[in-house]
Ligand SMILES: [Zn+2]
């Protein structure tokens with residue numbers, strides 16, 4: 602499908618600054634008309650140019666290499682591929698370029714042309730497929746915690762070690778635990794792109810994709826659930842540790858984290874991607890299309906991927922935490 606402007610027939614695009622579809626040709630707002638493709642798309646519905654080069658196995662939205670029209674592939678956002686929700690782009694292309702320049706522009710030794718108008722103009726917004734898992738967890742923990750106290754008098758130094766039997770029962774709900782469902786996007790990069798602000802989630806509408814590239818999920822929610830589980834286990838572990846921070850050491854005797862899946866949603870999340878080729882190597886830079894967080898590696902520091910501007914949005918609601926402690930030995 603392509604979205605055409607009712608007023609002038611041009612390709613109308615979603616405008617992140619205005620939060621609606623705006624025609625770049627006549628400034629018409631929300632004047633979109635959906636032109637549905639009836640068969641599997643191999644040619645541009647606007648100019649007829651072949652699209653084989655830009656339609657890959659999992660592509661759900663792309664741009665015609667000939668006329669630049671943004672195309673959404675009907676059958677890859679429908680049926681089993683219909684996303685439940687989407688976070689529309691809030692950061693415009695211009696803003697994404699400004700963010701990249703502010704972050705990397707002043708670094709010494711950055712190669713010429715790195716953020717020049719010609720190269721940075723190739724930045725594209727992509728909707729990356731994610732699954733978002735909601736869990737209720739119920740954790741039981743038993744272990745031994747120690748506290749150490751030292752003091753001295755004129756003759757001796759004393760050390761007192763108290764050992765406590767520590768128990769924790771914790772119920773915590775986790776909402777929107779995100780796992781990216783794209784093979785093309787590296788998991789480590791996507792993990793650094795987080796967090797997204799899930800208050801920006803809206804019900805899926807295909808028109809919001811006009812102006813961006815996109816991918817459908819290429820791994821199932823079942824295949825990806827182990828990654829969601831390990832994220833939740835890690836978060837539960839963190840909460841447990843926090844609740845026992847008064848102990849110098851903790852020995853685990855028993856731990857059970859029960860997880861109850863409340864909901865799984867298929868989501869499209871917005872990412873700007875800028876690829877810069879330098880001496881035969883492609884360097885990838887990503888800007889979170891909602892929060893503006895930047896992830897990238899500069900050509901001067903090859904092995905390091907940096908994440909900048911972490912804003913934390915809580916995904917955890919603690920319902921109850923029961924703490925039982927009993928002083929036992931010594
Ligand atoms: Zn128009």
Ligand SMILES: [Zn+2]
Nearest residue numbers: 645648665668
């Ligand atoms: Zn075309």
